[in-house]
Amino acid sequence: MLMHAELSFFLEMIENRKEEIKKAIICGADIRGDSGFRRQLDELCRLAEACGYSCEGELTQHLDAENNATCMGPGKISEISELIETGDVDTVIFLNPLSPSQLANLTELLDAEVLDKTDLILRIFEERARTSEAKMQVEYARLGYMLPRLRGLRKNLSRQGGTGGSMSNKGSGEKQIELDRRVIEKRMSELRKRLEQIERDRQQRRKRRAGSGLPLVSLAGYTNAGKSTLLNKLVEMYGSDSDKKVEQKDMLFVTLDTSTRRICPRDHRDFLLSDTVGFIEGLPHELVKAFRSTLSEIAASDLILHVTDCSDEEHGRHMEVTEETLKDISASDIPVIYVMNKADLSYEEAELPIVMGDRIFMSASKGIGVEQLCDMISERLSGELISCELMIPYRASELEHFVSVNGEIEKKDYTRDGIEISCRIGRRYLKRIKEYIRL
Numbered sequence: 001m002l003m004h005a006e007l008s009f010f011l012e013m014i015e016n017r018k019e020e021i022k023k024a025i026i027c028g029a030d031i032r033g034d035s036g037f038r039r040q041l042d043e044l045c046r047l048a049e050a051c052g053y054s055c056e057g058e059l060t061q062h063l064d065a066e067n068n069a070t071c072m073g074p075g076k077i078s079e080i081s082e083l084i085e086t087g088d089v090d091t092v093i094f095l096n097p098l099s100p101s102q103l104a105n106l107t108e109l110l111d112a113e114v115l116d117k118t119d120l121i122l123r124i125f126e127e128r129a130r131t132s133e134a135k136m137q138v139e140y141a142r143l144g145y146m147l148p149r150l151r152g153l154r155k156n157l158s159r160q161g162g163t164g165g166s167m168s169n170k171g172s173g174e175k176q177i178e179l180d181r182r183v184i185e186k187r188m189s190e191l192r193k194r195l196e197q198i199e200r201d202r203q204q205r206r207k208r209r210a211g212s213g214l215p216l217v218s219l220a221g222y223t224n225a226g227k228s229t230l231l232n233k234l235v236e237m238y239g240s241d242s243d244k245k246v247e248q249k250d251m252l253f254v255t256l257d258t259s260t261r262r263i264c265p266r267d268h269r270d271f272l273l274s275d276t277v278g279f280i281e282g283l284p285h286e287l288v289k290a291f292r293s294t295l296s297e298i299a300a301s302d303l304i305l306h307v308t309d310c311s312d313e314e315h316g317r318h319m320e321v322t323e324e325t326l327k328d329i330s331a332s333d334i335p336v337i338y339v340m341n342k343a344d345l346s347y348e349e350a351e352l353p354i355v356m357g358d359r360i361f362m363s364a365s366k367g368i369g370v371e372q373l374c375d376m377i378s379e380r381l382s383g384e385l386i387s388c389e390l391m392i393p394y395r396a397s398e399l400e401h402f403v404s405v406n407g408e409i410e411k412k413d414y415t416r417d418g419i420e421i422s423c424r425i426g427r428r429y430l431k432r433i434k435e436y437i438r439l
């Protein structure tokens with residue numbers, strides 16, 4: 001966490017939250033009748049609940065354009081004020097991203113805690129982050145979010161009864177905000193350096209792994225789709241006894257860190273399977289940026305298992321959001337298998353699994369379709385193999401083992417000049433053996 005005494009207001013802000021369940025109201029301006037508006041409000045309510053709020057109601061307004069000063073119009077803002085005065089609400093959560101000036105104005109006008117979806121997601125991540133890397137990433141994202149909003153934050157804090165640390169003790173006004181800004185920027189640059197070092201270590205590990213050569217398969221998908229459940233099921237069926245399970249739970253954003261396990265399916269080549277943070281519509285840009293290094297694991301994989309809760313009526317939208325996020329992290333060119341999970345909720349179990357091309361309708365929690373999924377994984381991984389003929393001299397005979405681990409040997413002869421091999425091997429391993437390929 002922050003080490004600067006000047007930033008005590010930041011700690012206060014987090015501390016002040018660990019109170020009883022707060023009553024929240026969900027607000028949203030529906031700009032020109034957005035078709036996904038209803039669904040987004042419901043999801044915001046789930047997010048609020050995951051963050052310890054109880055949703056007491058919602059106020060929405062159709063608008064042609066957002067109100068620059070207060071997001072919603074003055075009439076609606078008065079309605080919210082009345083709810084706050086009667087004690088029915090102490091937090092107001094906006095679906096629309098609030099600009100720094102809208103946040104400052106609303107906090108002033110409403111005399112209540114005001115947050116938007118980005119802030120809410122940051123709070124969930126703050127509560128759930130466990131490893132020091134995840135903690136640093138979330139802190140970096142939080143500070144990036146705070147930087148342009150210092151004025152509104154100061155109001156929020158003094159309303160909560162906090163001293164506001166440097167923000168309210170040492171005089172007010174622009175000068176103070178400038179001071180706070182400098183402290184935050186310094187801390188962000190420290191965090192950036194430490195995160196860059198972690199990323200370098202990760203790249204080293206990745207290189208070593210590529211050298212020893214098991215293919216990497218990554219789970220990706222909307223939050224709560226069942227990614228961790230699938231990892232656990234594969235570990236249970238084909239992992240080693242010492243492999244620990246990861247947390248799986250019916251809540252948004254349970255997983256924030258990457259876990260990798262070795263899976264050894266019957267009759268197929270072993271592979272590594274990685275589970276990482278889930279996606280959501282409108283995942284704050286600050287977070288995607290801060291979690292880039294964690295997400296880079298997906299971008300470095302040989303195959304992605306795109307997991308979707310197909311029983312959710314919004315699953316089409318969830319898949320679109322996942323694809324957009326994969327594009328964002330430069331992972332859209334990697335081969336994909338679509339895992340339509342939780343199919344037990346929409347189909348008779350006897351009908352499952354259903355395999356249609358690169359899709360499989362299955363159930364991770366019930367273990368239905370796991371073997372078929374492994375067949376598909378193996379097929380896709382070997383589809384990426386290239387046929388080649390090798391003549392390996394005996395002085396480099398360790399490459400025979402390298403080829404057998406990373407590919408499939410079709411024919412092998414021990415000749416006078418060396419080992420003659422016909423094999424199929426992943427494109428990315430060609431570099432290591434290129435001088436022995438026979439043209």
Ligand SMILES: Nc1nc2c(ncn2[C@@H]2O[C@H](COP(=O)(O)OP(=O)(O)OP(=O)(O)O)[C@@H](O)[C@H]2O)c(=O)[nH]1
Binds near residue numbers: 247
């Ligand atoms: N009915 C049913 N429930 C499932 C299935 N797979 C997972 N679940 C449930 O869905 C919930 C979420 O599962 P997780 O594995 O934690 O989901 P996740 O994708 O890892 O979610 P985050 O880590 O939060 O992004 C849990 O309550 C699981 O028990 C399934 O095949 N069928």
Ligand SMILES: [Mg+2]
Binds near residue numbers: 228255
């Ligand atoms: Mg998970």
